[in-house]
Amino acid sequence: MPSGYFAYLHDLLKQRSGLLVTPDKMYLLETRLMPVARKHGYRNLQELVDAMVAVPDEPLTVEVCEAMNTHESLFFRDQAPFEMFQETILPELLKRRAAQRRIRIWCAACATGQEPYSLAMILEQEVKRLEGWKVEIIATDISHSVLERAKEAVFSQFEVQRGLPMQYLVEHFKQEGEYWRLSRAIRDRVRFRPFNLLDDPRPLGRFDVVMCRNVLIYFDMETKTRVLHAISGAMAEDGVLFLGSSESTIGITEDFWPVEAGRGVYKRTDTPPSVAEQMN
Ligand SMILES: C[S@@+](CC[C@H](N)C(=O)[O-])C[C@H]1O[C@@H](n2cnc3c(N)ncnc32)[C@H](O)[C@@H]1O
Known part of the structure; x- marks a missing residue:
């Protein structure tokens, strides 16, 4: 060309x-x-x-x-971040937000919805501990067509075979011919809306957890810095950021420090590490 x-x-x-x-x-x-x-x-x-x-x-x-755009996604992608969310981040938030009883999660490039729905299935599993809590999952993407697919929540056999534990498939999906439809209960936990990461995210509100996974890899350094800075401005001071396994904030921005870089988990730099985190 x-x-x-x-x-x-x-x-x-x-x-x-x-x-x-x-x-x-x-x-x-x-x-x-x-x-x-x-x-x-x-x-x-x-x-x-x-x-x-x-x-x-x-x-x-x-x-x-x-x-x-590349819209590749899968349920519980890389597994470790979702385990970390369920085993460490969510229990911490339940303590820290005990007064407000409200948690806000943002999946910032959600593609066809596997990521926010994976979180929603975890929340459903924790439903007893979350009684009386309001937990919101806002899932955004620049692409209107993938958001339509995400809202529809119908997945192929191939898609449900990639990463989705059998227990969740049985509990939350209904087979319709060659496809699998996600239950209304899980779908209702997620709100989808279009959003371009190059825009200011503050109108979306403040988030306790942000998943911005496998999208920064497509941006140049200047755009990564700008996007990460904007995300930090839309996060609670003690909020947690999850990036993809091949992404990092290191060498790009000082707005975050790695809690567990190997698992793609970061916190805002204005939040000092706890004693346990310092020992990691
Ligand atoms: C590879 S998928 C990642 C999906 C999911 N986060 C995951 O890790 O499985 C990347 C998504 O980023 C979206 N995307 C690309 N540029 C974007 C932008 N500027 N703002 C918001 N979303 C964007 C694409 O439409 C695509 O759905």
């Missing part, structure tokens, strides 16, 4: 969703955008870009940006 066309797509994607496409990922532009080009009657990406430049077309621009 001629460099001017690549530069146009590179800048558009970085500006709109933070996605960094380096020249070695040119093939990704081809594989993901050619179906969009063909759907709109263009023979190649040059024709698609020419059309976008000639007449600004917001729905087409959104379609192009959405097509470039």
